[in-house]
Amino acid sequence: MHVPSKAGMACRKFLTLLAGTLAFSAMAASAYAQQLPLFDAHMHYNVEARSVLSPQQVIDLWRKTGIRAVLATSRPNDGTLDLIAQKAPDITIVPFLRPYRVQPDRHDWFSNAEIDAFVEKELQRGIYRGIGEFHIFGKDADAPFMAKIARLAKARDLWLHAHADEDAVERILRHAPGVKLIWAHTGMSTPLDKVEQMFAQYPNIVGELSYRMDLEQDGALNPRWRALMTKYPNRFVVGTDAWVTPRWGQVEELAAFYRRMLGGLPRDVAERIAYRNGLSMFGLEEERSTR
CATH class of the missing domain: 1.20.5 (Single alpha-helices involved in coiled-coils or other helix-helix interfaces)
Known part of the structure; x- marks a missing residue:
């Protein structure tokens, strides 16, 4: 024995x-x-959602879900204005100008002279912290109006929020080197090797994580994403992207998903990605900490 x-x-x-x-x-x-507050850096209170959810119902949903700040966009921008008008003391709303009046604008906004005039008029409100989310792909990002928007954002210290492939992102950054850009969905299907390469090359990119289907692996945070987030803890934000009305019914589920994924990170990194990065991007961290 x-x-x-x-x-x-x-x-x-x-x-x-x-x-x-x-x-x-x-x-x-x-x-x-599970207790982390969230900064939702990708949401849309579009006209279709406004016919189903009142601004107060949206605020109540965020409050229930632990979403304490949002990057607000809508089509048209009236939805964002309605949310701001609620003056919820515990929800910070960061308004972005969306260059869409109606749904078809997403296909040709970058070559439509009417959108140029629309954006100029909207900017006169003086409330917007960025422009987007807008859709742009490949060589369309070399359109004169896209170049104008990029340079305008750089000159006025506005963020861009681009739903774009990596080709378009790089073209935008060439138009206005140093312009601050939130990359919607972090490219969605862009290979992680390319994502890491772009993050190393362009320090002014922040990756928003909605619809990255590879975040999860075997019920936990994908180890490759964990390594990338740990390497660039200040460069990621979360988002629900309620781009169609039914997705508003998934907001609580999406918030739970993010918290589950963030539980696989060191506490300080999880806090940054959950909400601190979003606040610091817009100079809000100090303001929130004094409330």
Whole structure:
């Protein structure tokens, strides 16, 4: 009969203790993540949603879900104005100018002279912190109006929010080097090697994470995403992207998904991606901390 040595028994005891400690740490991280406030950096209160949800119902949903700040856009911009008018003291609303009046504008906004005039008029409100979300792909990003928007954003210290492939993103950044850009869906299907390459090359890109179907692996945060988020903890934000009305019914589920994924990160990184990055991008962190 084999009798374990004292060293072997001690080793097994240590490994058992270590496994228990790691399991407890994972549970603690997961429990902590469930309490994280969120900055929703991609939402749309479009005309279709406004016919179903009142501004107060939207505010109540955010309050219930733990969404404490939002990057607000709508088609047309009236939806964003309605949300601001609620003056909810516990919800910070960061308004962006969306260059769409009606749904078809998404297809030709960058070559439509009427949109040029529309954007100029909307900017006169003096409330917007950025322009977008807009859709642009490939060589369309070299359209004169897209170049104008990029340079205008750089000159006025506005953010751009681009639903774009990596080709279009790089073209935009060539028009206005240094312009601040939120990359909707972080390219959605852009390979992670390319994402990492672009983050290294362009420090003014922030990746928004909605619809990145590869975030999750086996019910937890994909290790490749974990490495990328740990490497660039100040460069990611979360978003619900309620681009169609039924998705508003998924906001609570999406918030729970993000918190579950963030539970796989160190606490400070999870906090940054959940809400601190969004606040600091718009100079709001100090303001919120004093409330």
